[in-house]
Amino acid sequence: MQRISLAMLILIVAAPLASPTLAASPNPGISADEAMRILKAGNARYVEGKLQHPHQDRVRRALTAAQGQHPLAAVLTCSDSRAPAEIIFDQGIGDIFVVRVAGNVAATDEIGTIEYGVANLAAPLVVVMGHSQCGAVTAVVDDTKLPPNIAKLVAPIKPAVDKAREANPQAAKDVLLKAAITGNVWQAIDDMLRQSPIIREKVKDDQVQVVGALYDLDSGQVQWLGPHPDQEKLVGAKKGPAGKSGQKGKKPKKSEE
Numbered sequence: 001m002q003r004i005s006l007a008m009l010i011l012i013v014a015a016p017l018a019s020p021t022l023a024a025s026p027n028p029g030i031s032a033d034e035a036m037r038i039l040k041a042g043n044a045r046y047v048e049g050k051l052q053h054p055h056q057d058r059v060r061r062a063l064t065a066a067q068g069q070h071p072l073a074a075v076l077t078c079s080d081s082r083a084p085a086e087i088i089f090d091q092g093i094g095d096i097f098v099v100r101v102a103g104n105v106a107a108t109d110e111i112g113t114i115e116y117g118v119a120n121l122a123a124p125l126v127v128v129m130g131h132s133q134c135g136a137v138t139a140v141v142d143d144t145k146l147p148p149n150i151a152k153l154v155a156p157i158k159p160a161v162d163k164a165r166e167a168n169p170q171a172a173k174d175v176l177l178k179a180a181i182t183g184n185v186w187q188a189i190d191d192m193l194r195q196s197p198i199i200r201e202k203v204k205d206d207q208v209q210v211v212g213a214l215y216d217l218d219s220g221q222v223q224w225l226g227p228h229p230d231q232e233k234l235v236g237a238k239k240g241p242a243g244k245s246g247q248k249g250k251k252p253k254k255s256e257e
Contacts, residue, residue, distance in 0.1 A: 118198070
């Protein structure tokens with residue numbers, strides 16, 4: 001009986017080591033570049049119909065319940081039922097920290113949740129992902145009369161729509177909508193960086209990357225937009241080696257006498 005019990009114990013302990021799916025565990029310390037590589041690879045599998053459904057078994061549940069969550073990215077995206085981030089990126093339990101809200105707006109609740117993801121859970125990457133045919137952006141483009149709570153919810157989208165109109169004064173609606181959806185991604189990142197000292201400082205110190213993305217409902221493809229075009233202005237100059245502000249740690253030039 002003792003030999004049988006010992007053998008069974010060895011098999012139970014060794015099983016996670018023998019299977020890549022079972023062996024996978026929360027991975028603190030992953031870089032933003034590696035996190036993005038994993039998300040891109042997962043989306044490629046999704047588009048090709050070759051989903052692996054990683055980290056969705058009993059062992060993964062037990063592992064994350066015992067050791068906590070260490071997501072590789074925080075994702076702010078729309079609540080549209082056609083845009084489930086975990087499926088789009090072919091990820092599993094504990095892999096991505098997802099915030100979903102109509103129009104992927106970044107207001108107090110969303111920003112506070114993302115702050116938790118980067119400050120408490122150490123996610124090195126933040127993705128703000130809009131999507132084609134977004135109903136929330138469409139409602140603002142069409143100037144639809146909305147109930148009070150929904151009107152307040154989509155109010156942060158209006159600046160993006162106004163900028164899209166200004167840049168595309170004679171554009172057809174589909175062109176304007178596409179520009180507004182892209183602009184709304186930038187607007188959410190702008191709002192996040194302006195309103196969150198926590199996220200702003202982590203971006204400035206190269207501890208976190210914040211990037212935009214667009215999901216196409218038809219193809220399933222995620223288009224990566226990169227950092228906000230005005231990120232440097234939004235987060236401020238990086239600190240040099242002596243703790244002084246400057247670019248890439250260079251010493252300020254001496255003034256000419």
